[in-house]
Amino acid sequence: MWISLSIISALLLGGYDVLKKLSLRGNAVLPVLYLASLSGALVFVPFLIISEVAPDALTLLYMPRMTWEQHALTFVKSSIVGASWVLSYYAMRYLPITIVSPIRATSPLLTLLGAVTLLGETLNAMQWVGVAVTVVFFWLFSRAGKLESISFVRNKWIICLYVGTFFAAVSGLYDKYLLANLGVPKNTMQAWFNIYMTVVLLPFLLLKWRPVRRENRLVFRWTIPLIGVCLALADFVYFYALAEPESLVAIVSALRRCSVVVPFLVGALCFRERHVWRKLAIICGMVAGVCMVVMGS
Numbered sequence: 001m002w003i004s005l006s007i008i009s010a011l012l013l014g015g016y017d018v019l020k021k022l023s024l025r026g027n028a029v030l031p032v033l034y035l036a037s038l039s040g041a042l043v044f045v046p047f048l049i050i051s052e053v054a055p056d057a058l059t060l061l062y063m064p065r066m067t068w069e070q071h072a073l074t075f076v077k078s079s080i081v082g083a084s085w086v087l088s089y090y091a092m093r094y095l096p097i098t099i100v101s102p103i104r105a106t107s108p109l110l111t112l113l114g115a116v117t118l119l120g121e122t123l124n125a126m127q128w129v130g131v132a133v134t135v136v137f138f139w140l141f142s143r144a145g146k147l148e149s150i151s152f153v154r155n156k157w158i159i160c161l162y163v164g165t166f167f168a169a170v171s172g173l174y175d176k177y178l179l180a181n182l183g184v185p186k187n188t189m190q191a192w193f194n195i196y197m198t199v200v201l202l203p204f205l206l207l208k209w210r211p212v213r214r215e216n217r218l219v220f221r222w223t224i225p226l227i228g229v230c231l232a233l234a235d236f237v238y239f240y241a242l243a244e245p246e247s248l249v250a251i252v253s254a255l256r257r258c259s260v261v262v263p264f265l266v267g268a269l270c271f272r273e274r275h276v277w278r279k280l281a282i283i284c285g286m287v288a289g290v291c292m293v294v295m296g297s
Contacts, residue, residue, distance in 0.1 A: 001244060003255070006238070009256055011259070012259075013234040013256060014259040014260065014262020014263055017101050017259070017263040020036075022223045023227060028213070029086075030201075031205060032089070032218070033089045033201060035220075039224075040229065041194040041197065041198050043194070043228065043229055044191035044194055047187075051064070064185045064188055070178075070184050070189070071192060073178055075199075077171060077178070080170055081193070083164075085197075087160040088100070088160070088168075091161035095150070096267060097266065097267040099150065102141060103141075104161070105259070105260040106134060107169045108290055109131065109290055110168075129292060133289030137283075137286040137289060140285070141286065190239075194232070260283060264283060
């Protein structure tokens with residue numbers, strides 16, 4: 001059961017990337033991001049209310065109260081992820097999805113390296129091999145990007161993607177600190193993280209987009225609210241899979257990383273992006289390396 005749930009979570013996560021690309025094509029970035037975040041936050045509001053008025057009605061989705069300190073720490077998490085999302089959405093707007101999704105999929109590798117340098121964790125042989133494999137295939141991926149005249153060193157949208165992926169890795173380390181060291185309830189943190197995200201992104205919307213909204217128009221599409229809903233469902237199924245007594249977190253996380261296959265296939269078949277087979281071979285190597293890192297845990 002938990003393997004099926006892990007695969008469903010990966011498919012939803014891949015669909016999340018596809019919905020972002022569809023929503024951002026020829027569209028204003030910041031309002032798309034804000035509306036997607038708002039829809040994701042609205043998914044959790046009913047469960048927060050039910051947890052207050054009828055807590056016995058919920059089991060897996062029960063959301064206990066957090067302290068004011070935990071709320072403040074969750075707001076910091078929203079700020080970190082908000083920076084990651086703004087940069088990554090701009091990258092998704094201007095780069096092929098077959099370039100963006102594989103780079104974003106390497107964030108667990110950066111999280112692990114951060115845990116080694118900052119938290120004193122150690123890597124076993126399998127994890128070191130996984131790191132080496134991922135680095136080699138990432139270098140090959142940068143060479144493939146040059147075929148599309150995309151420099152992995154000087155292109156500003158690639159740099160935005162790098163920084164956004166870095167912030168995503170920082171968020172992963174911060175999650176571990178909040179959940180493992182401080183005992184913040186994960187369901188409640190996920191709910192308030194989404195709610196605080198709408199607060200974090202509001203200044204970007206008002207100060208950056210509102211003055212130029214006539215030139216940089218928002219075209220509403222049905223895919224925009226589905227972005228937040230799809231991500232919320234992907235995370236819910238992921239946590240449900242982890243809650244299964246026999247589930248293995250390494251396998252669940254590795255299967256979740258395979259979500260990159262979905263946007264790649266859509267980019268190849270629907271968006272007609274170029275150099276598909278070369279990218280596919282390299283992406284398989286990158287995913288294998290990341291899976292080795294995760295499973296080595």
